[in-house]
Amino acid sequence: MEYSFSFEAIGTGWRVDSASPLPAGQKAGLLRIAEDYDALYSRFRADSGITALAVSGGSLPLPGHGARLGRLLRTLHDLTGGGMSPLVGERLADQGYDAGYSFVPTVAPAPARAWDDLLEWTDDGVSLSAPALLDVGAAGKGQLVDLMLEYLLAAGHGHLIVDASGDMRRTGSGSITVALEHPYDPSSVIGTVALTEGALCASASNRRVWGDGLHHVLDARTGRCVDTVVATWVLAEDAMTADGLCTALFVADPVDLAGSFDFDFVLMYSDGRARYSAPLAGALFS
Template sequence: MTPADPARRRLLLAGACLAAWPLAASAARAPQRVRDSRALMGTRLDVAAQGPDAEALQRAIDAAFARMTALSALMSHYAPASQVSAIGLAAGLQPVEVAPELMQVLHMARDVARRTDGAFDPTVGALGLWHFDAPQSSIPTASEIRRRISSVDWRHLVLDERRQTAYLTERGMRLDLGGIAKLSILQSGLDTLQAHGVGTALVNGGGDVVACSQRGDAPWRVGIRDPRAPQRLLATLEVRSGFVASSGDYERFFVQDGRRWHHVLDPRTGRPTEGVRGITLVADSLEAVNGLGTAGMVLGARAGRELLRRGEGVEALIASADGGLWMTDRLRARLVPVAG
């Protein structure tokens, strides 16, 4: 493969990010590259893998999608038969036994809620009167929000590790793990690929990316959309392994009466957040970023910056509603501007 080969610049587009195929260090190895895309978790998931055998790569990708589909069914608050829905139905009545994978996510959700003083709150599912997908988009009334918001309080989520149960202590409470489950599910997809012997892979879904690359392979090139103009690419970023997580008001929204109503809800008001258009976080570990994008949008640009400055190993970008763009020095040094 010569440097001028256009395959070197081929991009995968999904959500708020796009990613290029990594290049092998040696053309003699002639690696196979397989990509597959499927709808899951209300978005499009792209899985890309590189290795010596295309058929083996496709089998690994199929296994990764099967794993992510199973976990999505387990954790979706939209699916009536999910364990998350069961926890809501049993709220105020009894604990519900949950799978270890869900227990792990619930512990992470409660920890992020504690660290952010409730700016991230997994019990915002009680505010399910909002609908952001056409043609059923709708805005609840102020009185409906007041009735439901009293059921939003992460401190009433009780986890029993010994019995492996989760319990919402008050009737009317509901879970919504949308701000924290997806990245964990994508990580499980990547883990599945690696368990099948894939050393270089990327999983990309709705603005969240998790990637790995083995020695000798070039890093993935991930594109960062400008939250102020989501149709435009702001910059690219090389990622060998780790996470790129994006939250924004441009993924699921509708416009009514001249205002954009988006799906990131402020648990303090019961209404969509204001002041921040989008946040992108980059880190090596899941725990360093998961849930913090949602919390930063709730807190607003100034308090969000302070939250992310306290995070260890996190590089961040925040686009505020007034047009401002802030980023950490390390991320600024890594970004490659896009011509035009």
């Protein structure tokens, strides 16, 4: 596309490609959407809503899109038998992925606290019966991609790509070819995917590594880092769903998710094997 706008938000690089130019007001609007989202959900900010819940518990009102995020996270929590949970935030912090990026584990791994004992997520917001550190990173970046794309669609743009460092959503005619980065060698790829309309998201345990076997993808049932799956890619209608499914595939079989979601996937295991849905059979290099 002819026009691009690049910026930093929520700790990563973003790029918006469009067929028509983005006026200054729309660029500012994208930055405002990112800032508002970060101010709600970042567990790395002392002034965020999530941090306030971690200090005192209680309730945090959320905008309308918070209900969509909560429903997705609850569904994935249930489908994974609790393997995926926003309550994993405090376990990540315990293992060193904390607000100060200490990268020093302070306690032995332990299961995340139970959702039904502590957390209530309704259409109005989040309530905690006791202080707890939540983490919505399993699907939050994908939702922010969706919010930015929806904002630009409402402003009259029709041919767009919103790309948050590889988690992307596209609308418009034609297609683009996206490379699937090899998790053990960033200079090579394991295949390519054609993205028409919809979202492609990826997750890899090598993205945030700070010790022997320590990375950002935990199984909430054990509090331990997942060591069987090393990378996932998902094609879905929207980026929030694709992002959430990428995380869920680290702790659940695709069959367990397919009854509730329409998606295609590629999985790469720690022993080098790959698994993929039938429509992506030609996406991987032999």
